[in-house]
Amino acid sequence: MAYSDRAFGNAGALPQTTGADAAWSTFARSQRVKTQRLAEHDAVFYEGDPADRVYELIEGAVMLFKLLPDGRRQVVEVVAPNALFGIVAGALYDCNAETLTPSVVRILDRRELEASNEYQGHVAECLREQIERLHDHAVLLGRKSAFERVASFLMRFVPKRGVPGCLGPQNGKDEQVIELTMTRQEIADYLGLTIETVSRVISDLKRRGLLSIERQDRIRLTDVCGICRLTGAH
Amino acid sequence: MAYSDRAFGNAGALPQTTGADAAWSTFARSQRVKTQRLAEHDAVFYEGDPADRVYELIEGAVMLFKLLPDGRRQVVEVVAPNALFGIVAGALYDCNAETLTPSVVRILDRRELEASNEYQGHVAECLREQIERLHDHAVLLGRKSAFERVASFLMRFVPKRGVPGCLGPQNGKDEQVIELTMTRQEIADYLGLTIETVSRVISDLKRRGLLSIERQDRIRLTDVCGICRLTGAH
DNA sequence: CGCGCCCTTGACCAGACTCAATATTAGTGG
């Protein structure tokens, strides 16, 4: 599972930076913001880079990950649109950021952002949400079985289900088609498993009639409640 | 490993709340702050409680943990003095907080804190540091072996070693005596292991001459570099 | 159509867990 030979896309090239843009953002009013369009699997920044920018994900998906010296990788966060990433305590980024899909990010100047009172509330809000997600993920990594991890992962993609206030299946059918945006390897590195284990668990869920695979990255959950019961959280 | 029968100390009793105090705090100037003295293994708050207070740890140690319905526990953070905890995105605490040792906390009003511009910088700083620690911990939980986890845990207690800029052993001897403040069970729940595995790893390190046990919660590391090499991080 | 990249599957192995017994420590009361 060594990643030393991993290709990191064209991060250095700063592709297609544009001054104007259409996407909405909390920071739209601010002056020196730029948006940047990135292809799939482009690096946004690397662990150890000077952290003088903060990013807002406008569109697409980004993962944050860390590597151990021997190449083991742990995906520590998957960033969703409208979230901020690249906010760190020290002078350097503490992890790597790479797009999962073609994405649009807004680049903010760290100094400017930290100086302005205007956005402190929004920044803090993002950080608080991030911390709660990291807490949940710690439980998953520390205490859940492979089945529970994969089931939990799949439930992330089902809106309004498996969360406090979930009403169970509506309108009869308990189905949901989900788009993964992550390869098996990325899922494995997110869930602290190997690619083989992820694959086996998914195959097993298929065998049990809980899901069917429409494409490698497109899964039809045919029994959302059944999968939810396997998450270990209920 | 069921915790349903777990005793939670005297959290409801709000023991010994005092208006005046000696300990230093960023928030000392603020008006309505109170300090509270807590015994060992007192609960500070529970998951699901209304989160209308923020806490600053003045002295002692606090752990944050989550429970799965079947009783599995994951310690998601160990809070050190001067850090804030109990800052959440929603209306309810997302985890439980319990003292590890007799502690002193300062109680801050959440509304007041969020309203004041004065402390936003300090709050955001605490959150950013917290996130970096959670990233590291995700790597530990997702990708490290039992030996690496325990070694990483022990190194937490050695100041200025195993971090960027570590100079290796100074003044000849490479020793350090550390106070754990956590039981084996708490360590296990923090590291995503069982109590038996933690015990076995520590015994093995002892057998290999890397440490000796002076008391259950007091360990002499006799070869800090040797333990550092086992963390997987170098 | 064929190549390459993922993904899946199988067989085997190893690290960590479970269950159970014992040892140690810390705390209590005489």
Next chain:
DNA sequence: CCACTAATATTGAGTCTGGTCAAGGGCGCG
């Protein structure tokens, strides 16, 4: 201060989950 007790930690034996290694399959793209 010591004996007793309860709580905590250690150790052992056996099991099982998930990892490793290796082979085969399928999909998408040129």
